[in-house]
Amino acid sequence: MMRSLLNNPYRWLGLSLCVAGAVFSPLAFFIVASVPLTAVGLSAIMLGFVCAALANARPYISPEACQLMLKTGMENTSALLEELNLRNKAVYLPSLMREGRPQALIPLLEDADLMQIRQKLPGRLIVRYGANPDDMAIAVTTAGSINIDLLENNPGPTSGGIEDAVNYILTGVLDIASAVKISNQDGLIRAEITGARLPYENVWYQRCLGSPIASIVAAISSEALAKPVRIKEEIQAKGKISLVIEVLA
Amino acid sequence: MSIYNWFIITLTLVTGFINALLAFMGQEDIQIYFIINIIAYMTVTLLYVYFNPMARRALDGVSVVFFGAFLVIVAIKVVDIISGR
Numbered sequence: 483m484m485r486s487l488l489n490n491p492y493r494w495l496g497l498s499l500c501v502a503g504a505v506f507s508p509l510a511f512f513i514v515a516s517v518p519l520t521a522v523g524l525s526a527i528m529l530g531f532v533c534a535a536l537a538n539a540r541p542y543i544s545p546e547a548c549q550l551m552l553k554t555g556m557e558n559t560s561a562l563l564e565e566l567n568l569r570n571k572a573v574y575l576p577s578l579m580r581e582g583r584p585q586a587l588i589p590l591l592e593d594a595d596l597m598q599i600r601q602k603l604p605g606r607l608i609v610r611y612g613a614n615p616d617d618m619a620i621a622v623t624t625a626g627s628i629n630i631d632l633l634e635n636n637p638g639p640t641s642g643g644i645e646d647a648v649n650y651i652l653t654g655v656l657d658i659a660s661a662v663k664i665s666n667q668d669g670l671i672r673a674e675i676t677g678a679r680l681p682y683e684n685v686w687y688q689r690c691l692g693s694p695i696a697s698i699v700a701a702i703s704s705e706a707l708a709k710p711v712r713i714k715e716e717i718q719a720k721g722k723i724s725l726v727i728e729v730l731a
Numbered sequence: 732m733s734i735y736n737w738f739i740i741t742l743t744l745v746t747g748f749i750n751a752l753l754a755f756m757g758q759e760d761i762q763i764y765f766i767i768n769i770i771a772y773m774t775v776t777l778l779y780v781y782f783n784p785m786a787r788r789a790l791d792g793v794s795v796v797f798f799g800a801f802l803v804i805v806a807i808k809v810v811d812i813i814s815g816r
Contacts, residue, residue: 518764529739535789649781657735660734
């Protein structure tokens with residue numbers, strides 16, 4: 483019980499600050515007779531409360547367990563892509579073009595014209611998106627698709643709206659980046675993610691769908707603009723990810 | 732660094748700065764220190780808008796406690812003023 487209480491660093495810090503403040507404040511007020519030192523003790527108690535409150539906001543599942551589940555999902559999708567020999571870049575569709583949840587579409591043909599996707603596609607694994615018999619693709623759920631559910635409101639269609647939503651998910655909820663900057667110009671969304679803690683790996687899955695962070699940015703952008711988008715470029719250097727996302731249709 | 736760590740560091744620096752400034756100005760009323768620290772806490776918390784809902788709820792709970800203490804101090808001051816002390 484005591485061990486589980488103190489294995490969270492925020493809880494440990496909060497408890498220490500509260501105890502230190504509670505001991506220091508009366509000493510400073512009654513013995514040293516110094517109001518500023520008493521105020522320091524009170525501030526320590528306040529910070530202790532804040533740390534203890536933040537301790538309860540930490541996830542119950544360990545980061546290792548989350549990574550395990552993410553890798554399992556990625557490897558299963560990777561196996562499917564490898565089996566079908568798909569190397570094309572995925573197109574992220576907003577929820578209104580799928581059945582309730584945004585998904586990524588990977589076309590079977592390399593030179594597929596995805597500008598023609600306008601209507602709602604059926605919620606199946608293999609979907610037809612055009613009039614030609616070859617206009618087929620597979621639709622998969624990505625990390626970005628699931629994260630849309632975590633947003634309290636639908637993101638606005640401006641770069642500010644997208645930036646707020648991506649910041650909320652990446653820095654606030656998932657805690658996998660430090661800051662995000664987004665600009666939207668000429669049908670291209672440029673994103674700069676600093677302090678990214680889920681790096682791009684040159685594996686089959688990420689060559690098609692982008693890194694998990696890029697996938698989240700693409701899914702949110704698609705949902706905000708209510709248009710399909712595609713990750714055109716993903717560059718990573720020194721913990722900073724630069725993304726160029728193309729808005730289709 | 733995690734957004735939570737930045738929040739705690741910001742709050743520590745702000746409260747430290749406020750306490751040092753008030754001490755430098757010769758303030759000797761502990762209630763003034765407490766009230767200004769509470770206002771600083773609420774301002775910094777409002778500036779960190781990207782916390783997850785659980786953290787936001789927890790911090791809102793702390794804000795309610797601090798605001799309650801703030802109201803108690805204000806009530807005491809009002810009673811003092813009305814009673815002419």
